[in-house]
Amino acid sequence: MYKIPGHHHISMITKNASQNNHFYRKVLGLRRVKVTVNQDDPSMYHLFFGDKTGSPGTELSFFEIPLVGKTYRGTNAITKIGLLVPTVDSLLYWQSRFEDFGVKHGQITKYANHTALLFEDPEGLRMALLVSNGAKIAHWETWEKSGVPVEHQIQGMGTVEITVRRLDKLANTLTGLFGYKEVSRTEKSAIFQSIEGEMFGEIIVNSLDGPSEKPGRGSIHHLAIRVKNDEELAFWDEQVRARGFHSSGIVDRFYFKSLYFRESNGILFEIATDGPGFTADGDDIDTLGEKLLLPPFLEDRRVEIEKNLKPIEEY
Known part of the structure; x- marks a missing residue:
């Protein structure tokens, strides 16, 4: 049986691409590795932020929906994203940085058994x-032009929090289908x-009754987990179907291939291949993320697509 090596990316909803771009590039110091569009709805931006090349496990992606409303928090949702930093000194650096930029944050604390600093983006x-x-993820690459010093840079995704009504249902999917190891449990x-002892594939599942979250700006759309190649993706497609879940089937996203399914609580998972990566469209590593790039099947609609997109402001 194949092993899931960790998280691939996580995708969120933003109301304002310019504000989002400023926060993740200028405040968090991530590299914007791709400006493209939602392939299922090219009227909206799809922005990717990560390490130097947007390596799997470092990618935060956002769909811009200008008319989206607020998020009404609740259960059956992905509710928090952990990002890895090297040391406790890094948390002290970030605490000071957040104060300078007016970022909502707490004090250094413990979260999922890790020393942590909780914060929120503008949405x-x-x-x-x-x-x-x-x-840190082995293939993580520092971004030399980041405004954050190398010794404190974000090194990819860590613990992802999911809140559901039926914890055991999701637990059975993670352990029985994907081979995750349950490493601790409390009542709730x-x-x-995914790899025992490693944070870059860690998921904390909380049990919570009540109404389901109503997504809006600042909500998390789905979590993507990694597979190495097309062969492994085909294997997992069969396994997802065999467990009685509806699979989207394999979809070519050009930068990777993937499939989607919802587990029993309604949480949307994507399974995505490591490659070919964000240079597949001919974008040079030195200029990644500097202009709007489209997959080949959308290129003949470029004029129409650009007309419907508001330019992203840099400030």
Whole structure:
């Protein structure tokens, strides 16, 4: 059986691409590695931020929906994103940086058994900086032009929090289908790791009754987990179907191939291949993310697509 090596990317909803671009590039110091569009609805931007090349496991992606409303928090949703930083000194650096930029944040604390600093982006997306203790993704590459010093840069995704009514249903999917290891449990929470002992594939599942979250700006659309190649993706497509879930079938997203399914609580998962990556469209590593790039099947609609997109402001 194949192993899931960790998270691939996570996708959110933003109301304002310019504000979003400013926060993730200028405040968090991530590299914008791709400006493209939602391939299912090219009227909206799809922005990707990550390390130097947008390596799997470092990617935060956002769909811009200008008319989207507020998020009404609830259960059956992905509710927090952990991001890895090297040391406790890094948390002190980020605490000071957040104060300088007016970012909503708490005090250094413990979260999912990790030393952490909780914060929110301008739209209320909930995140946590987690001390990695050397657990960064092996292929992470520093972004030399980041405004954040190398020794404090975000090194990819860590613990992802999912809140559901039926914890055991999601637990069974993670352990029984994908081979995650349950590493701890309390009455209302459990922690799972795709690779035991590693944070970059860690999921904490909280149990919560009540109404389901109504998504809006600052909400999380889906979590994508990694597979190496097309062969592994085809294997997981069969396994998802065999467990009785509806699979989207394999979709070519040009920068990677993937499939989508919802588990029993309604949480949307994507399974995505590591490659071919964000240079597949001919974008040079030195100029990644500097202009709007479209997959080949949308290129003949470029004039129409650009007309419907508001330019992203840099400030």
